[in-house]
Amino acid sequence: ENTVYDQDGQLLTASFMDYAMPRADDLPFFHFETRNVPSTTNALGIKGAGEAGTIGATPAALNAVTDALYRAYGIRH
Template identity: 65%
Template sequence: YTVVDDFGNLINPMLAEGQVHGGVVQGIGQAIQEHVVYDEDGQLLTASFMDYAIPRAADVPFVSFNSEPVPSTANLMGMKGCGEAGTVGALAAVSNAVQDALWARGVRQADMPFTPHKVWALLNDSAIAAE
């Protein structure tokens, strides 16, 4: 997974890279793992990290980060914010990859989160529809 961003002048490149890595992991987690579940009475069923999946290092690919800085003209140091910049790109990349993989199996609509159970159900529903 490669990320190329423009954060202007980087004062601490390692810190900026860490922010990007965290954002990418957050986006991947939101796309394929994280899912809040309530029962029919409104009781939260995923109230702890034992029940709510969050990504770990083994769940995500290696992330390569490159900076292509264009200094900001809005401040003297030429810096721009980076926050969790990797999140948005990760959501789009994973969503497009899942939709592309499912398209060949006849699935025309798939929405996040792409949990294993949800993808399995989409594949089974498309197989039944094809019969």
């Protein structure tokens, strides 16, 4: 991305209409497959994945607490 002006000060890159955006036919073919492995610890053989969207929040919060304790009291984890 770049902000480009012409010699008269006209903005030439104001929107995505000014860029050559990639389209599906510009990309190579992707082969996708899954290899499902049933859970051996669950009677239904299923695994949970609902928490995947929030998995980054826990370490971020713990790192913030650790940093605050270190700065205030010199406590290291």
